[in-house]
Structures are given as structure tokens and as C-alpha cells.
Amino acid sequence: MADILPKPLQRLILVLAKLPGVGSRTAMRYALHLVREGSDRLEELSAALDETRREVSLCPSCFGMSEGGGLCPICASPERRGETLCVVEGIGDMPPIESAAQYAGRYFVLHKLLSPLKGVGPQELHLDRLLDTVRDHGIAEVVLATPLTTDGEATATYLSRLLTQEGVRVTRLAAGVPVGGAIEYLDRLTLSRAFQDRKEL
Amino acid sequence: MADILPKPLQRLILVLAKLPGVGSRTAMRYALHLVREGSDRLEELSAALDETRREVSLCPSCFGMSEGGGLCPICASPERRGETLCVVEGIGDMPPIESAAQYAGRYFVLHKLLSPLKGVGPQELHLDRLLDTVRDHGIAEVVLATPLTTDGEATATYLSRLLTQEGVRVTRLAAGVPVGGAIEYLDRLTLSRAFQDRKEL
Numbered sequence: 435m436a437d438i439l440p441k442p443l444q445r446l447i448l449v450l451a452k453l454p455g456v457g458s459r460t461a462m463r464y465a466l467h468l469v470r471e472g473s474d475r476l477e478e479l480s481a482a483l484d485e486t487r488r489e490v491s492l493c494p495s496c497f498g499m500s501e502g503g504g505l506c507p508i509c510a511s512p513e514r515r516g517e518t519l520c521v522v523e524g525i526g527d528m529p530p531i532e533s534a535a536q537y538a539g540r541y542f543v544l545h546k547l548l549s550p551l552k553g554v555g556p557q558e559l560h561l562d563r564l565l566d567t568v569r570d571h572g573i574a575e576v577v578l579a580t581p582l583t584t585d586g587e588a589t590a591t592y593l594s595r596l597l598t599q600e601g602v603r604v605t606r607l608a609a610g611v612p613v614g615g616a617i618e619y620l621d622r623l624t625l626s627r628a629f630q631d632r633k634e635l
Numbered sequence: 636m637a638d639i640l641p642k643p644l645q646r647l648i649l650v651l652a653k654l655p656g657v658g659s660r661t662a663m664r665y666a667l668h669l670v671r672e673g674s675d676r677l678e679e680l681s682a683a684l685d686e687t688r689r690e691v692s693l694c695p696s697c698f699g700m701s702e703g704g705g706l707c708p709i710c711a712s713p714e715r716r717g718e719t720l721c722v723v724e725g726i727g728d729m730p731p732i733e734s735a736a737q738y739a740g741r742y743f744v745l746h747k748l749l750s751p752l753k754g755v756g757p758q759e760l761h762l763d764r765l766l767d768t769v770r771d772h773g774i775a776e777v778v779l780a781t782p783l784t785t786d787g788e789a790t791a792t793y794l795s796r797l798l799t800q801e802g803v804r805v806t807r808l809a810a811g812v813p814v815g816g817a818i819e820y821l822d823r824l825t826l827s828r829a830f831q832d833r834k835e836l
Contacts, residue, residue: 440702446683476688482647483681501641
């Protein structure tokens, strides 16, 4: 049915369908919306993409994202506590942690998790840079905020061992029942952790 | 929380959030995905947008979309029946109609519906071009496929009167229970139409 559309639009739909969670119907909706909105809207998005491509790069300190090759806003901020480091899997983990407003330290982005199944070993996680950061900045506590998945847990266990040798305090995000979550629909692994880690009131 | 992101990325998120049904969280997800995928993916989407902007324009015959300023694939096709014309509100209505595979004629895209509330009158619907098409191409039947909304119905009523004067057969898409739809959850207007238009078996 898409063959009634002009070829450039068909190509645009294929490219948009590569976005996460976007199927061909949603991609068509986006593409038709952009075309209906007109030339300005198409150019606006194209320009924003080009600017991002040209100017956004990895922060040389935390491997988060920065502008123009310098430090990212967090690493550059004098207001962030420099002696705690939060280790996350990806840049997408930082905004929700920031919005939780409980953490005021710096970050370190792994970009990958250890995964024996996918053949990702410790040498692919630029852990030498993590150790450099811990040593150079006199880090006192590392909070491991990798996901509660098999790979995330394996990574946390490995990093915990590695960092404890450095004499750093290593902590892990608490596991348990999500706030607002019904017990009725909770999976057994989460409930099992919530029972194990139950606390005195 | 987005202020920890580089400015170009913040701008990209704002632009992506203008897509239909895309909030700031989804826009951030799309933007972070594109950045993670790297420079090639950003450029691919940007190039597809630029190509669409340069090469896609309105078909001079049906006001659908065409490439390079010529007729659209449907108007240019010798296999489409030239004596029936399907009037739709927007270009987004054509792909689902095509995929229903019941219609083999041509289209006419209004781009707007009559709307007394929004102040859209007949003069804004390029109806002179619709009448020209009907006369010049010897159209025998016009299928009104505007939506079953107040504005869509008002437009269909107006066009029906206008086109009947031209001696053309004017039809309207059937209203009723959607296929696969439960009666239990159906709104009363649809059910009312389904009863009114019930047919002998």
C-alpha cells in the first residue's frame, strides 16, 4: 500500500521505522505529519539532527554526552559532589536518575554490560578509565546503577569485586517493589528480592 | 532533568516532541537512540528529510503527494479507473483505503474539511479544482470518504449537493459496526447508524 507514496517519502518512512518502538504504521504517521506540516518542519528536524551529529560527542571524563568536545554539563559543574560516582549502563539512564533528585555526584557511563552470552568481556568496558577516574578524583563511593537483569547483575558483581580492591565503598541500588506497584501483578523474582531485603519499621 | 543533556540534543528532543502522539519522554528516547546509534543514523534520517523536502510536492491533479512536481503514482497509472473519484480529507487516508483493495479509481484530497466552528468555508477547499476534475475527466461517480465526524459529515453533505448538480452519482462510505468490533463497547451514534442502515440478509 505504501507504493502509492512518492519514493523519497517511502525512504523516510523506512528510516523513521528504525526508531525504537516505531512500526511501519507509526513511521508513516510521522512522515505524513511532517510532510503536511510543510517544508519548514522537515528542515527544522533535519537541522536539529545535523547539529546533534556535528556538536554532540562523548564526554572525555564520564563517557556521557557533551557539546563541542568538552566536558559534559555534569562533569563541568562545580556543584556536583566529586567524591561519589554513579555507574550506569547508558546515557538514557541519567535523566531518570537526575529527575529522582536523590543523587548529586558524578556519573560513569559503561555503554555496555558484561555478557557472557553476547561475548562481552571486561576488556570491552573501558574499565581502565573507570579505575583512573576512581584514583584520580579520590572517589569515596561508587553507586552501581546497572539494571537488575542478568547482565546488569553480573556487571555489578564484577565491578564490586574490582572496586573493593581499590578500597572504595561500593553500593548497589536497592531492589524491591516499585512505588505505586501492585503486589498482585509483581513477578516472583522482584518479590523474592523484596522479602530478602525487607527492612525493620 | 533534560538540562544535563547537551543543547543540540535538547533542541532535537523539542523538535521530535512535535511529532503526533510523541511526548517529551518518547522524544528523549528517540533522540538518545539516534545518538547512540551514531553519526551515520543521524545523517540517514537528516538526508531522508531533506530529500522529502526537496522532491515531494502536491500532485497538480489530485492534491495527493507526488515526486519531482509531476503527477502522483495513482494519477499517472493507466491501470486506475478514471471515471470514479474518491474524495478524502488528507493524504493519510489514502494508504488504508488502498490496503482495503476495494477501490481502483482516482483520488481528490481536500486537505481541509468544512467547519463553521473553525471558520473554514467552501472557498478554502479548492472546490473549483474538484469541479474541473469532475468535468474534464468525465467522472461518473464520486465516493465521499470524509470522516464520520461533524465536519466530515457537513463536508459530505455540501459536496453531495454541489456534485449532484453536475449530474454525477455521489456515494458515501457506509457507516456501521467496525469489523471485529464488540457491540458491547460501541458508542450509541455508531449503533444508531448501524440500525438505521441495517440490510436484508
